[in-house]
Amino acid sequence: MRYLLECLLDGGADVNGVTTHGTSPLMFASLYSRNVELIRILVSRGGNPNYGQPNGVTVLMHGAMGGCADVVNVLLELGADARAVDDQGRTAGFFAKDRRFPDIARILTAADG
Numbered sequence: 001m002r003y004l005l006e007c008l009l010d011g012g013a014d015v016n017g018v019t020t021h022g023t024s025p026l027m028f029a030s031l032y033s034r035n036v037e038l039i040r041i042l043v044s045r046g047g048n049p050n051y052g053q054p055n056g057v058t059v060l061m062h063g064a065m066g067g068c069a070d071v072v073n074v075l076l077e078l079g080a081d082a083r084a085v086d087d088q089g090r091t092a093g094f095f096a097k098d099r100r101f102p103d104i105a106r107i108l109t110a111a112d113g
Helices: 002-010 025-033 036-044 058-067 069-077 092-098 102-112
Strands: none
Touching: 002 025, 002 036, 025 036, 025 058, 025 069, 036 069, 058 069, 058 092, 069 102, 092 102
16 A cells, blocks of 8 residues: 555645545545554655644544544644644544544543643
8 A cells, every 4th residue: 555655646646635525635544544654654745634624624533533543643643733623613532532432532632631
């Protein structure tokens, strides 16, 4: 997967390109891949760990919804803001609790501290 991602980026893929819903590659990786190496590559190539969709949902919120503590930890390490809120006032911690990921909620509560 790393090789494929690097080939795409070397070939000119936009690391911050978004879908019509405003979803970035880093958001997809944070929600679905559970692969911190891909997240590190995307950020090292300019991916914004604090990017938010038009509704304010951030990369870290996607990571919290994905349920992988390693992903959440690496996003925090790379500068993601645990205090960011979407347009409904929800934080990444809210999404972790809502999806029943108590370990991730604890990580985010400590980071919000």
